[in-house]
Amino acid sequence: MITKHIIERKNKNFIWFDIQDIDIEDQKILLEEHELTAKNLAYATDKYERARYEHQDDLDLLIYNSPLKKIDVTNSFVLEPITFIVKKDTLFTFRSKALYLNIQEVLKRAIAEDEESSLMSFILTILYAITIRYQKTIDSLNKTRDRYLSELNHKISNQQLLELSNVERSFVYIASGIKTNLLVLNSITDSEVITQKNSKDKKRLHSITVEAHQAEQTVSIALDVTERISSTANNLLNNNLNDVMRFLTIWSLVLTIPTIITGFYGMNVTLPFANGPMAWINISIATIIIIIILVIFFKIRKLF
Structure with missing residues (x-):
C-alpha cells in the first residue's frame, strides 16, 4: 500500500x-x-x-x-x-x-x-x-x-x-x-x-x-x-535434578535390602532363622534393623 x-x-x-x-x-x-x-x-x-x-x-x-x-x-x-x-x-x-x-x-x-x-x-x-x-x-x-x-x-x-x-x-x-x-x-x-x-x-x-x-x-x-x-x-x-537423583539413588539402596534378604530366604537351602513359628517375624525385624542402620549412616554422611 x-x-x-x-x-x-x-x-x-x-x-x-x-x-x-x-x-x-x-x-x-x-x-x-x-x-x-x-x-x-x-x-x-x-x-x-x-x-x-x-x-x-x-x-x-x-x-x-x-x-x-x-x-x-x-x-x-x-x-x-x-x-x-x-x-x-x-x-x-x-x-x-x-x-x-x-x-x-x-x-x-x-x-x-x-x-x-x-x-x-x-x-x-x-x-x-x-x-x-x-x-x-x-x-x-x-x-x-x-x-x-x-x-x-x-x-x-x-x-x-x-x-x-x-x-x-x-x-x-x-x-x-x-x-x-x-x-x-x-x-x-x-x-x-x-x-x-x-x-x-x-x-x-x-x-x-x-x-x-x-x-x-x-x-x-x-x-x-x-x-x-x-x-x-x-x-x-x-x-x-542432582537432589532428585541422589534421593532416588539412596532410596533404591535402602529398598534393595529387603529384596536381597527375601531373595536369599526364597532359595531352597538351609539358612539361619529359616525354621520355627517366629521365622517370618525374626527375618522382618532383622531387615528393618539393617534398613535403619543404613538410613542412619546416610544421615551421618548428610546424604539424606
Missing part, C-alpha cells in the same frame, strides 16, 4: 511516499511512474538487508533497524528494517505494517519545524522516533525479566528457563540493532549530506547518536544481568 504525503516548505516542497507491505502492483507503480530500479526495490523489500547508508549517483539509500514485538504473550522482540530512498525531492519509505510509525506525529513535527528545514531533517525526525523506541523496548524487557525473576524459586521449571531465554534472545537482537544503527549514523555524519547542511541537522543527528549510545550502554548492562540470572537459574535447575 502506497500513501502519499506532501511536506510543504518555504523554498521547496517535497513528497513522501510511505509504502507498507509492498506488493507486485506497488512495485509496478514505483518502477514505471517514479523511475525506481529493480535493484532499488530489491534493497527495499529484503527483510534481511543489513542496516547501512549509501550515496549513489542519483539517490540516497538508508536502511535503519527498528525493534518489533514478535510475540505479545512472552514480550519477545526482533528487528525489522525500515528503508529510506531519497530521489531528488521525493522520499520513499518501505516498511511492513507490523512496524508501527505514528504518521500523524511525524507530520505534526514536520509542520512544527522551520520552514527552511531540509528533507534530511524530516528523515532525522523519523530516525529519532525509532531510536528512542529502543530505550522503551529495553525497559519493557527489563520488567518482563524482573517478573520472571520474582517467580523463580527452588522449584524452577523448564518453562521459566525458556521464558528467560526469550528475554535474553530479545536483548541480543536489540543490542545488534543498536550497534548497526550506530554504524549508519556514523556514515551519515561523515557524509556530505550532513556536512553541507545547516547546524540544526547536525544537532539533531548528534541527539540521535547520543540516544543510540545510551541505549547501547543500557542494553549491554541488561543483557549481562539477564545472562547471569539465566546461568543461575540453570545451575539451580541442575542442582534440583
Whole structure:
C-alpha cells in the first residue's frame, strides 16, 4: 500500500511516499511512474538487508533497524528494517505494517519545524522516533525479566528457563540493532549530506547518536544481568535434578535390602532363622534393623 504525503516548505516542497507491505502492483507503480530500479526495490523489500547508508549517483539509500514485538504473550522482540530512498525531492519509505510509525506525529513535527528545514531533517525526525523506541523496548524487557525473576524459586521449571531465554534472545537482537544503527549514523555524519547542511541537522543527528549510545550502554548492562540470572537459574535447575537423583539413588539402596534378604530366604537351602513359628517375624525385624542402620549412616554422611 502506497500513501502519499506532501511536506510543504518555504523554498521547496517535497513528497513522501510511505509504502507498507509492498506488493507486485506497488512495485509496478514505483518502477514505471517514479523511475525506481529493480535493484532499488530489491534493497527495499529484503527483510534481511543489513542496516547501512549509501550515496549513489542519483539517490540516497538508508536502511535503519527498528525493534518489533514478535510475540505479545512472552514480550519477545526482533528487528525489522525500515528503508529510506531519497530521489531528488521525493522520499520513499518501505516498511511492513507490523512496524508501527505514528504518521500523524511525524507530520505534526514536520509542520512544527522551520520552514527552511531540509528533507534530511524530516528523515532525522523519523530516525529519532525509532531510536528512542529502543530505550522503551529495553525497559519493557527489563520488567518482563524482573517478573520472571520474582517467580523463580527452588522449584524452577523448564518453562521459566525458556521464558528467560526469550528475554535474553530479545536483548541480543536489540543490542545488534543498536550497534548497526550506530554504524549508519556514523556514515551519515561523515557524509556530505550532513556536512553541507545547516547546524540544526547536525544537532539533531548528534541527539540521535547520543540516544543510540545510551541505549547501547543500557542494553549491554541488561543483557549481562539477564545472562547471569539465566546461568543461575540453570545451575539451580541442575542442582534440583542432582537432589532428585541422589534421593532416588539412596532410596533404591535402602529398598534393595529387603529384596536381597527375601531373595536369599526364597532359595531352597538351609539358612539361619529359616525354621520355627517366629521365622517370618525374626527375618522382618532383622531387615528393618539393617534398613535403619543404613538410613542412619546416610544421615551421618548428610546424604539424606
